[in-house]
Amino acid sequence: MKSAADLKDQIETELAAGADPTRLRALFAEYADVMQANVDVINAKLVMLDTLSITDAGTGILNRRGLDARTGQELSRARREGVPVGIIMIDIDRFKAYNDLYGHVAGDATIKAVAESLASALKRSADFVGRYGGEEFAAVLPRTDTEGARVVAETMRGVIRALAIDHRANDGRAIITASFGVSSMIPKLDVEPPNLFDIADTALYLAKSGGRDQVRVVNHLPDAAAGFGTTVSASGQVTSGKAGPCT
Amino acid sequence: MHVNKLLALTAELIGEHRTNIERLREMAARGDEIGALADLVRLIHSADARIENLVALLQRFKKLRSQGADALAESLPQAEAFRTSRE
Numbered sequence: 001m002k003s004a005a006d007l008k009d010q011i012e013t014e015l016a017a018g019a020d021p022t023r024l025r026a027l028f029a030e031y032a033d034v035m036q037a038n039v040d041v042i043n044a045k046l047v048m049l050d051t052l053s054i055t056d057a058g059t060g061i062l063n064r065r066g067l068d069a070r071t072g073q074e075l076s077r078a079r080r081e082g083v084p085v086g087i088i089m090i091d092i093d094r095f096k097a098y099n100d101l102y103g104h105v106a107g108d109a110t111i112k113a114v115a116e117s118l119a120s121a122l123k124r125s126a127d128f129v130g131r132y133g134g135e136e137f138a139a140v141l142p143r144t145d146t147e148g149a150r151v152v153a154e155t156m157r158g159v160i161r162a163l164a165i166d167h168r169a170n171d172g173r174a175i176i177t178a179s180f181g182v183s184s185m186i187p188k189l190d191v192e193p194p195n196l197f198d199i200a201d202t203a204l205y206l207a208k209s210g211g212r213d214q215v216r217v218v219n220h221l222p223d224a225a226a227g228f229g230t231t232v233s234a235s236g237q238v239t240s241g242k243a244g245p246c247t
Numbered sequence: 248m249h250v251n252k253l254l255a256l257t258a259e260l261i262g263e264h265r266t267n268i269e270r271l272r273e274m275a276a277r278g279d280e281i282g283a284l285a286d287l288v289r290l291i292h293s294a295d296a297r298i299e300n301l302v303a304l305l306q307r308f309k310k311l312r313s314q315g316a317d318a319l320a321e322s323l324p325q326a327e328a329f330r331t332s333r334e
Contacts, residue, residue, distance in 0.1 A: 004292065004295065005292075008288060008289075008292050011285065011288060012285075015281070015285055021278075021281050024281055024284070025275045025276075025278065025281075025284070026275075028271060028274075028275040028284045028288065029271075029272060029275045029276065031271070031288055031291075032268050032269075032271045032272040032275065033272075035268050035271075035291055035295060036265075036268050038295060039261060039264055039265055039268065039295075039298075042261065042298055042299060042302055043261055045302050045306070046254070046257055046258060046261065046302055046305070049254065049302070049305050049306065049309060050254055050258075052309055053250065053251065053254065053309070065251075
């Protein structure tokens with residue numbers, strides 16, 4: 001098959017020589033076919049670049065940019081449809097101590113293993129998890145209330161424990177564990193991905209300060225307006241199951 | 248220009264490019280005037296070169312970013328030059 005450049009040169013030459021229009025039209029059609037193949041190749045490269053730009057190189061899951069972008073889309077959808085979005089913030093316990101003890105190569109491998117486990121715990125195609133930064137991850141669960149998100153977080157906690165990665169500096173637990181902050185909301189106007197992550201981050205803080213390796217739930221920001229209070233529960237205790245509006 | 252905007256712009260250009268290629272095929276089949284077909288070939292050829300340059304630029308962004316360099320700052324003049332030429 002001739003290249004597009006060769007065909008264009010041929011067209012220009014035959015045009016100048018006053019070639020038969022029927023022959024020229026055949027060349028135009030051939031040029032269109034070749035160019036179509038070129039576009040397909042270029043488009044494949046672009047799709048790959050687009051995917052790479054939102055993928056965390058160390059783990060293969062979404063990076064922060066991808067996480068923010070997809071979360072923004074889900075918030076818009078949830079706002080339109082008036083349905084809740086569940087969010088889980090995840091942080092590997094005593095990870096600095098792990099890196100100090102086992103080295104950064106082992107640390108990177110552990111982050112990757114944890115990321116893969118978290119992704120495997122998501123059973124619906126609409127759910128996604130991304131690397132929020134360092135050893136922190138976030139999972140977003142469309143159409144999921146607080147109780148649903150808590151159940152997923154407990155599953156995630158279990159799969160990370162099941163990895164049984166040695167961690168002698170983890171408060172006597174001997175294996176890698178993680179803490180989980182859970183929340184859910186029916187977003188209103190002006191709610192951006194950081195707001196949603198901040199709420200779950202409050203729950204994550206409670207999980208950390210409560211001894212780690214546990215799931216904590218916060219329904220709303222503590223200072224939320226319109227009388228929406230804070231509901232907190234420790235792992236295994238059911239909090240109020242319905243998501244509420246966030247102002 | 249942000250790299251994501253450049254990705255979106257490139258995708259948009261590829262869409263226009265596909266439309267023009269399809270138009271060329273239809274015009275050739277219809278037996279349209281040769282001069283118009285030749286003009287369209289020149290347009291398509293020029294757009295193809297620009298799109299290839301843009302994709303190469305985006306690949307460079309990606310490579311530089313993976314090396315920890317500030318790819319955007321370094322390649323910004325090229326991106327702006329492309330935008331200006333398109334306008």
